[in-house]
Amino acid sequence: MLLVMLRQTPNLLKDIELIKENELSIFLFTILMELKFLIVLDDICTNDDWLKFVRPFADAANGSRVTITTRDSKVASEVDPWSHPLNLMQLTEEDTWALFLNKAFPENSSENNLNNVKAEILSLCRGLPMAIVLLGGLLSTVKLSE
Template sequence: MIKIDDTVEMNGEAELADRLQKSLKGKRYLIVLYDMWKSEAWDAVILCFPNENKGSGILLTTRNTQVARYAGTENLSSQMGFMDQNESWNLFRSVAFVNEALPSYYENIGKQIADECHGLPLTIVVVAGLLKSKKAIEDWRSVTKDVKSVVTNDPDERCSRVLGLSYNHLTGELITCLLHFGIFPEDSEIPVKNLMRSWITEGFLQLENDLEGEAEKCLQELVDRCLVLVCKKSLDGTKIRSCKVHDLIYDLCVREIQRENIFIMNDIVLDKSDSERRYLIMHKMQPFKRVTGYEIDYCPHGLYGALLTPVHR
């Protein structure tokens, strides 16, 4: 284990890389690099490992074939295939019913839905999570039709459309809470306390007498629908301590924020130089829209919605 002390914090990544390399030198190790998207990321992390290799290994996962080739693993790589019918059904059933007994009348329609996911695990998990809270057979038949209409032959596009299907089945309150993940850095692990405090502060929740309980309920429902991933739990396993969203879910949140004309404002400063009027000066507005204080001043009311980041002033 590498201790993150003041020296590491001051010198940043270079100091951390140096310490990691020294700690691994002369040892056997297995490093897992999960879901790498860019070759530049490989260039950055490979410097952290010793040059000599004494029975050690690095396991790299990526959805970008070019990254695998760039890392020199082309002859050592294993292309993951799609699930067959039995694997798809077993995964679907394990998510949709967990420890519950499977009623026989759900099996046929459930297998149809699993087949329509064409063996793509993320699609299966998201659709099953959507149906987890729907026990009426009519709802399952309805989703069967929806899945058929959104699934295409392109795996990435197929997944995006199915994620959109799951998104469209959320209530207004859950949609707002899910979109809020789009203001955090991609792939970041978010402390649940900070997340729920932000939901409550922004007024996303309906109940007024038990906001914290309502926030926990919303988070659990998003987890149950497989839209939010649990990172850490309390020691007794009863409470979620930190969470994140899959990068495809994150992209969905960002697209919906853009589509709804919501923009993220960072570093908002209230300028008091004018004694009679106050102006909002936007130093950064990323990644959606840049608006000057002048434009805000003369902008008709209700034209935009503002989603503030946790770092705003």
């Protein structure tokens, strides 16, 4: 992830893939201190995951911000105990199915040939938009008979 972030900054390093993780983190920190940034880290699952990324974002005195999304309110409160996390509701089954069909069959979102697996798809997605879009996008690349 550090490499992905560094590739999106104006850095001049060659062979950046060969640099150790700790050095990459320090380098990203020095770059970010010169920039004003907004970084969104999606689906941070544990506090340990956050701690892997916290060092480069240590100083927000220049107005920069880091926003995280997580399904675990404990992670959100550990990352920033002074914040007020926004709890998003899961999608209803109807909204889940509509979004899934829209992603899986963009040209014909009223596809009904999946009714035999509808309950399984709904249980896999659990009303989570990211899971719905991922599964729908995956199924959009295969033929329905497959």
